[in-house]
Amino acid sequence: MMHDGALAVAYAIIRRYASLRVWLPLDRSRVENIMTSSEHSSSESNANVGGAKADAAQASGAKTAHTQPSSTHTASASSRPAGTESEPRDNARIASVESLDxxxxxxxxxxxxxxxxxxxxxxxxxxxxxxxxxxxxxxxxxxxxxxxxxxxxxxxxxxxxxxxxxxxxxxxxxxxxxxxxxxxxxxxxxxxxxxxxxxxxxxxxxxxxxxxxxxxxxxxxxxxxxxxxxxxxxxxxxxxxxxxxxxxxxxxxxxxxxxxxxxxxxxxxxxxxxxxxxxxxxxxxxxxxxxxxxxxxxxxxxxxxxxxxxxxxxxxxxxxxxxxxxxxxxxxxxxxxxxxxxxxxxxxxxxxxxxxxxxxxxxxxxxxxxxxxxxxxxxxxxxxxxxxxxxxxxxxxxxxxxxxxxxxxxxxxxxxxxxxxxxxxxxxxxxxxxxxxxxxxxxxxxxxxxxxxxxxxxxxxxxxxxxxxxxxxxxxxxxxxxxxxxxxxxxxxxxxxxxxxxxxxxxxxxxxxxxxxxxxxxxxxxxxxxxxxxxxxxxxxxxAADTRGPAIAGLVWLLVFGGYCLLHERYQNRDLQEALQ
Incomplete structure (x- = not known):
C-alpha cells in the first residue's frame, strides 16, 4: 500500500516541477487526476503497491481533462471529456446539455x-x-x-x-x-x-x-x-x-x-x-x-x-x-x-x-x-x-x-x-x-x-x-x-x-x-x-509564384512550432512518469 507520507512527497515534487514551468508547463491537471486516483486506491482495503502503481500509470496515459487553474475560471473545453473511459460505444443515451454545461x-x-x-x-x-x-x-x-x-x-x-x-x-x-x-x-x-x-x-x-x-x-x-x-x-x-x-x-x-x-x-x-x-x-x-x-x-x-x-x-x-x-x-x-x-x-x-x-x-x-x-x-x-x-x-x-x-x-x-x-x-x-x-x-x-x-x-x-x-x-x-x-x-x-x-x-x-x-x-x-x-x-x-512563398512559410511553421509542441509533450510525459516512480 502506498503510504500517505510517500504520496505527499511525490505530490510535492510534482507540484514543484510544475511551478518551474512558464511556457507550456507540465500538465498539472493530469498530475492532480493521477494523485486523486492514487489517494482513492490507497484508501481501499487489501490494495497492494503494484495495483496502485498500475492504476496511476494507466491514468497518466489516458487522455484527461485540464482542471481549472483558478477558482475564478470554469474550464469548459478540455475539463469535461465527452465521455468516460468506461462508456460503451453503443450507449443509447447522450449526456444532457445541462449536465455538460x-x-x-x-x-x-x-x-x-x-x-x-x-x-x-x-x-x-x-x-x-x-x-x-x-x-x-x-x-x-x-x-x-x-x-x-x-x-x-x-x-x-x-x-x-x-x-x-x-x-x-x-x-x-x-x-x-x-x-x-x-x-x-x-x-x-x-x-x-x-x-x-x-x-x-x-x-x-x-x-x-x-x-x-x-x-x-x-x-x-x-x-x-x-x-x-x-x-x-x-x-x-x-x-x-x-x-x-x-x-x-x-x-x-x-x-x-x-x-x-x-x-x-x-x-x-x-x-x-x-x-x-x-x-x-x-x-x-x-x-x-x-x-x-x-x-x-x-x-x-x-x-x-x-x-x-x-x-x-x-x-x-x-x-x-x-x-x-x-x-x-x-x-x-x-x-x-x-x-x-x-x-x-x-x-x-x-x-x-x-x-x-x-x-x-x-x-x-x-x-x-x-x-x-x-x-x-x-x-x-x-x-x-x-x-x-x-x-x-x-x-x-x-x-x-x-x-x-x-x-x-x-x-x-x-x-x-x-x-x-x-x-x-x-x-x-x-x-x-x-x-x-x-x-x-x-x-x-x-x-x-x-x-x-x-x-x-x-x-x-x-x-x-x-x-x-x-x-x-x-x-x-x-x-x-x-x-x-x-x-x-x-x-x-x-x-x-x-x-x-x-x-x-x-x-x-x-x-x-x-x-x-x-x-x-x-x-x-x-x-x-x-x-x-x-x-x-x-x-x-x-x-504559382505568388502562393509558393506562403506555402513554404506554412511548412516552416508546422515543422518548427508543431515540432516544439510535440517534443514538449513527449518530454512532459516522460518527466511525469519519472516523477511517479
Missing part, C-alpha cells in the same frame, strides 16, 4: 434565427462579390463545378465538427477535440496557430473595410483616403463594443449583416433571370473598377457554352482555381464556435450544417450562373494592376443601374464588417480557451468572463492586436512582411482542417463515440476524402 460560464443567448444567419454569413464572403471575376476568367463555366466540389468537401468538414460538437456542445471551440483525441502537443499547436490566424486575418479584414469604405465614397466624389486609419479605428471600436455587450448583440449584428448580403445576391439573380427571359440586349458601358469599356451583348444561356472549354487556360490554371475557391470558403467552420452559446444546440446545429449544401447551390452556384448568362465569361479581363472588376457591378450596370458600383461596395463593406465581427468573436473565444487551459497565472487572467458573460479581456486583447494593422501599413517594409505572414496563415488553416478530420476519425474509434449522435456518413471514406483534398489544395500552393 455545469462549467460553461457563457450565456446561451443565440437563437435558431441567429445561428442560421451566422452560418449563411460564414458561407458568403467578400470573395464572391469581388474575387469571383478572377476565378471565372481563370476557368470559365467550369468554375461552377469547382465551387460545388469544394463546397461538398467543406460540408464534410462541417459534418465532422458537428458530430463532435453534438456529442459535447459545451465546447467553446472545435480545436479542443484535436487536443482530446490527438494529444496535448497537436492541441496546443492547433489552438495557438488558429488564434494567430484569426488575428492576422482580422488585420487584413480591417484594412479591407477601410479600403472599400474609401472606394464607396469615391463614387460620390468624396475622397477619404487620408483618413483610412481613423476609419479602421472607428469600425473596430464599433464591432468590439458589439462583442462586449452580449452574445445576443453579436447574433443580431450578424443577422442583419447576412440579410444585406443575401438581399444583394437574390436581387442580382432575379435581375439576371428577368434579363434572360426578355432576351435583354445591353450597350457597351464603362464598368467601375475596369480599365476599359465592356462590349455590348445580350443576356442568354448561350453565353455559357459559346466557346466552352473545360480548362480554357490550361490544366494548371484549372488546378489553381481550387485554391482560390477553397479560400473563398475559409472560415465556414465558424458556426461551430457558437455551439456553447446557442440555445438548444442539438436541434439547431444539425439544421444549420445540413443546409450548407443548399446555401452553396443558391448563393455561389446560382450567383455564378446568373453572372455568366449575362456577361460572357471571356469578357472578364484583368486590369493593368492585375485586378478584376466586380461581376456584380457588371451585371447591374448592364441592366442600366448607374448606381450599381455604390450599391455593391456598400454590401462589400457589410460583408467585410461581418467577417471582422465574426473574427473578433471567434478570436476572443479561442484566446479565452487557451487562457483557461494554461497553467500560466499571467495567461489565466484572460480566462475570465465579464458580468455580461462574454470573454471581455480576451476580446479586447485580440482587438488590440488587430488594431496594429494601420501602424504596420504605414511602413512599407513591415507591410511586405505582414503580407507574407498573413498569406502563410491561410496555408496553416489547411493543417488545422486536416488535424480536425483526423481527430474526428479518432473520436469515432474512441469510447466517447455514441451511435445516436449527429453521425458523419461513411466516416472512414469521407474523412479520408477530405484529408486527401486538403493535401491536394496545399500542393497547388506550390504551383
Amino acid at each position: 455545469k462549467g460553461n460560464e457563457m450565456e446561451r443567448g443565440l437563437t435558431n434565427r441567429h445561428v442560421q444567419f451566422i452560418a449563411i454569413g460564414g458561407t458568403i464572403g467578400t470573395g464572391l462579390f469581388l474575387g469571383s471575376g478572377k476565378s471565372i476568367a481563370l476557368t470559365g463555366p467550369s468554375i461552377v463545378l469547382v465551387y460545388i466540389a469544394v463546397g461538398a468537401i467543406m460540408f464534410l468538414l462541417m459534418r465532422a465538427i458537428g458530430e463532435m460538437m453534438y456529442r459535447d456542445p459545451s465546447q467553446h471551440t472545435f480545436i479542443n477535440f484535436i487536443d482530446r483525441y490527438l494529444g496535448r502537443g497537436w492541441g496546443r499547436f492547433a489552438g495557438w496557430s488558429y488564434w494567430i490566424v484569426l488575428v492576422l486575418i482580422g488585420m487584413t479584414e480591417i484594412t479591407a473595410v477601410s479600403t472599400y469604405f474609401v472606394t464607396f465614397f469615391r463614387t460620390f466624389g468624396i475622397e477619404l483616403g487620408a483618413w483610412k486609419w481613423l476609419i479602421e479605428l472607428c469600425f473596430l471600436a464599433a464591432l468590439t463594443t458589439i462583442n462586449l455587450i452580449a452574445v445576443k448583440a453579436f447574433g443580431e449584428a450578424e443577422f442583419w449583416f447576412s440579410m444585406i448580403k443575401i438581399t444583394l445576391i437574390v436581387a442580382m439573380i432575379v435581375t439576371a433571370v428577368v434579363m434572360v427571359v426578355i432576351h435583354y440586349h445591353y450597350p457597351s458601358v464603362h464598368i467601375p473598377g475596369s480599365d476599359g469599356v465592356s462590349p455590348a451583348g445580350h443576356a442568354g444561356f448561350d453565353n455559357l457554352w459559346n466557346g466552352f472549354s473545360f480548362a480554357p487556360n490550361g490544366w494548371l490554371a484549372f488546378l489553381m482555381s481550387f485554391q482560390m475557391v477553397f479560400f473563398a470558403y475559409e472560415m465556414i467552420e465558424f458556426v461551430g464556435v457558437t455551439v456553447s452559446e446557442t440555445q438548444n444546440p442539438r436541434k439547431v446545429l444539425p439544421k444549420a450544417i445540413n443546409e450548407i449544401i443548399m446555401r452553396v447551390l443558391i448563393f455561389y452556384v446560382g450567383a455564378l450562373l446568373a453572372i455568366m448568362v449575362i456577361v460572357p465569361w471571356r469578357s472578364f479581363k484583368p486590369n493593368a494592376d492585375g485586378s478584376f472588376a466586380s461581376p456584380f457591378i457588371m451585371v447591374f450596370r448592364y441592366a442600366g443601374l448607374d448606381w450599381a458600383a455604390a450599391l455593391v461596395f456598400f454590401v462589400v463593406i457589410t460583408a467585410a464588417s461581418s467577417a471582422l465581427n465574426s473574427l473578433l468573436y471567434s478570436a476572443g473565444r479561442h484566446l479565452y480557451q487557451l487562457a483557461v487551459d494554461s497553467p500560466s497565472p499571467q495567461l489565466n487572467k484572460l480566462g475570465v468572463v465579464s458580468s455580461r458573460r462574454v470573454p471581455a479581456r480576451a476580446i479586447l486583447v485580440s482587438a488590440a492586436l488587430i488594431l496594429l494593422s494601420p501602424i504596420i501599413n504605414a511602413f512599407p517594409k513591415m507591410s511586405s512582411a505582414f503580407v507574407l505572414f498573413a498569406s502563410a496563415s491561410s496555408a496553416v488553416i489547411i493543417f488545422i482542417y486536416i488535424l480536425t478530420m483526423i481527430a474526428h476519425e479518432r473520436y469515432r474509434r474512441s469510447p466517447d463515440f455514441i451511435a445516436d449522435g449527429f453521425l458523419m456518413p461513411a466516416y472512414r471514406f469521407t474523412d479520408a476524402l477530405a484529408i486527401a483534398f486538403f493535401v491536394f489544395v496545399y500542393v497547388t500552393l506550390f504551383l
